[in-house]
Amino acid sequence: MSPRPGRLRAWAELLRVSALFTVPGDALAGAATAGRAPGRGTALAVGASLCLYEAGMALNDWADRDTDAVERPHRPLPSGRVAPGAALAAAGGLTAAGLALAAAAGRPALVTAGALAGTVWAYDLALKNTPAGPVAMAAARALDLVLGATATAPADARGAARRALPSAALLGAHTLAVTAVSRREAQGGSALPPLAALAATAAISRAVAGRPARPQGVGASATAGLCAAYGATAARPYAHAALNPSPQLTQRAVGGGIRALIPLQAALAARAGAPATALPLVALLPIARRLSRKVSPT
Incomplete structure (x- = not known):
C-alpha cells in the first residue's frame, strides 16, 4: 500500500524539497574550480551533498521541535504528521548514505564529507542559536563546494581544494548573510540583517564578476549575466x-x-572557465521558484 499523499507532503515539508535544487551547483562549481569536467566523482559528490543536506533538514526540525511547537505549530513534527523519532532516524540514515557516497569517490572526498557532516550536526544540535551559528552554516556550504572539487580530482585533491577556496569563501559569505536574516524570520522586526545581506550581495557580485578565470569570451559574458541574475x-x-x-x-x-x-553557483562555475557547466544550472532556478510556492524552502 502506497503512503498517503498527506504523509508524503509532510516529509516534503520536513526535508524542504524545494531547496534541494540549490545543492547540485555546489559540487558542479567545485568541479569547475578544480579545472575538470564533471565525472563520476562529481556525481557521487552531488549525491553525498543531497543526502547530507536533507540530513541537516531533518535534524534541524528534530532539534527545534519544542520551539516550533510555539512559533510554527504547523510544521510536520509539532503538528504530529511526522514522529520525532522518524525524523532523527532519517537524519542518521541520510548522513550515513552521504558519507558512503563520498567514500566511493575516494578518501579525500570522504574526509571533506566527514567535516561537512560534523559541521551540519554541530550547527543543528549546538551552534544554531549562538553567535557561531551563521559561521557554521557558511562553513557547511563552503565545504560542500570543496567536496565537489576533491571528489572530481582525487589524484590532486590538495591542489583542487586550494583552487576551490576562493569560490568556497564567496559561497560561504552569501550563506552567512542569508543565515543572519533567517534568525529573525519567525519574529521579524529588524531591518539590519536584510540591509547587510543587500550589501553582501553587491560585494559578492563585484568579486565574482571582477575576476573571471577567463577574462574574455563566452566565460566572461556568462559570468557577468549570471552575476546580474544572482543580484536580481x-x-x-x-x-x-x-x-x-x-x-x-x-x-x-x-x-x-x-x-x-x-x-551564484553558476556564476562561480562560469568564472572558473566552465560556462557549459554553468548555464544548465540556471534552468533549476524557475523550477525551485515554482516548487517553493507549494513547499517552503525555510
Missing part, C-alpha cells in the same frame, strides 16, 4: 524585508536568498 534574485526580497521587516517578508527574503544560490 536576492536583492528584491532583501529590500522588501528591509523596508518592512515583518515575519512574512523576512521569510520571503530568506527564500530569495536560498534560491539565489543557484545563479
